[in-house]
Amino acid sequence: MGDRAKGTTLDETVADERKGRLTRDGIRIHDLADFAGMNRAGRLAATILDDIAEHVVPGQRTSEIDRLITDLIEQAGAKSATIGYKGYQHASCISVNHVVCHGIPGDKKLKDGDILNVDVTVIVDGWYGDTSRMYVAGKLGRKAERLIQVTHDALMRGIDAAKPGNTFGDIGHAIQSYVEENRMSVVRDFCGHGLGRVFHAPPNVLHYGRPGTGPVLEEGMFFTIEPMVNLGRPETKVLGDDWTAVTRDKSLSAQFEHSIGITAQGNEIFTLSPADRFHPTWDI
Numbered sequence: 001m002g003d004r005a006k007g008t009t010l011d012e013t014v015a016d017e018r019k020g021r022l023t024r025d026g027i028r029i030h031d032l033a034d035f036a037g038m039n040r041a042g043r044l045a046a047t048i049l050d051d052i053a054e055h056v057v058p059g060q061r062t063s064e065i066d067r068l069i070t071d072l073i074e075q076a077g078a079k080s081a082t083i084g085y086k087g088y089q090h091a092s093c094i095s096v097n098h099v100v101c102h103g104i105p106g107d108k109k110l111k112d113g114d115i116l117n118v119d120v121t122v123i124v125d126g127w128y129g130d131t132s133r134m135y136v137a138g139k140l141g142r143k144a145e146r147l148i149q150v151t152h153d154a155l156m157r158g159i160d161a162a163k164p165g166n167t168f169g170d171i172g173h174a175i176q177s178y179v180e181e182n183r184m185s186v187v188r189d190f191c192g193h194g195l196g197r198v199f200h201a202p203p204n205v206l207h208y209g210r211p212g213t214g215p216v217l218e219e220g221m222f223f224t225i226e227p228m229v230n231l232g233r234p235e236t237k238v239l240g241d242d243w244t245a246v247t248r249d250k251s252l253s254a255q256f257e258h259s260i261g262i263t264a265q266g267n268e269i270f271t272l273s274p275a276d277r278f279h280p281t282w283d284i
Contacts, residue, residue, distance in 0.1 A: 041129030042270025172209025
């Protein structure tokens with residue numbers, strides 16, 4: 001689940017003070033042993049998104065998808081990070097078509113050709129696993145297919161830029177430049193975030209920016225990269241439920257999210273799909 005990009009709106013300003021250290025930007029540096037905890041949490045979140053893939057079909061209610069996710073989390077002996085978070089009452093955010101992020105599951109049925117992002121965060125032994133990916137109900141339309149591919153590839157370019165010595169501006173620039181080369185736009189109102197033993201922590205990970213700007217990446221940093229890309233303009237608005245963010249121009253939007261940790265050589269992705277279902281064309 002992304003954070004608001006305007007200002008630092010973190011749910012917890014305190015991480016576990018007993019381990020690691022903080023940079024001058026307030027970013028926690030984790031120990032090597034902490035990677036194991038993040039891998040367990042990330043793998044469960046990714047496995048749950050693998051397991052629901054076959055249930056995303058025309059006629060399905062997003063509330064039923066959320067119920068399946070809730071059951072899978074409980075069966076794994078884990079906890080949902082979103083149930084009860086700032087009053088939210090679901091185990092997932094499900095964002096359909098022009099919904100950018102934080103879509104609330106409901107009784108509306110999916111139609112053939114609908115695209116949707118499903119975002120899940122679980123807590124395993126105190127560690128947070130946060131990931132989202134795109135799905136399609138039925139046949140994938142050409143414009144939607146191109147949007148999804150560009151968004152997926154933009155995420156991977158951002159991850160490629162995430163290595164020690166680079167900056168968070170390098171990550172944002174890698175994403176923004178690729179998206180804009182493809183004549184689409186990057187949402188600026190929401191961003192990635194640090195995580196670990198807390199849901200949201202510094203830094204705010206912007207999906208746009210200038211090379212060489214922002215904090216320098218160091219081994220032991222944990223954070224999400226989760227670009228939201230619109231076919232039209234980047235502006236969004238939040239609906240009256242105070243959660244659902246939509247494109248102002250009603251254009252289609254897509255998002256992919258991984259949680260990663262910076263290593264000495266580059267980075268480690270905690271939320272890789274065990275069944276290789278991260279892309280919605282997995283069954284083709």
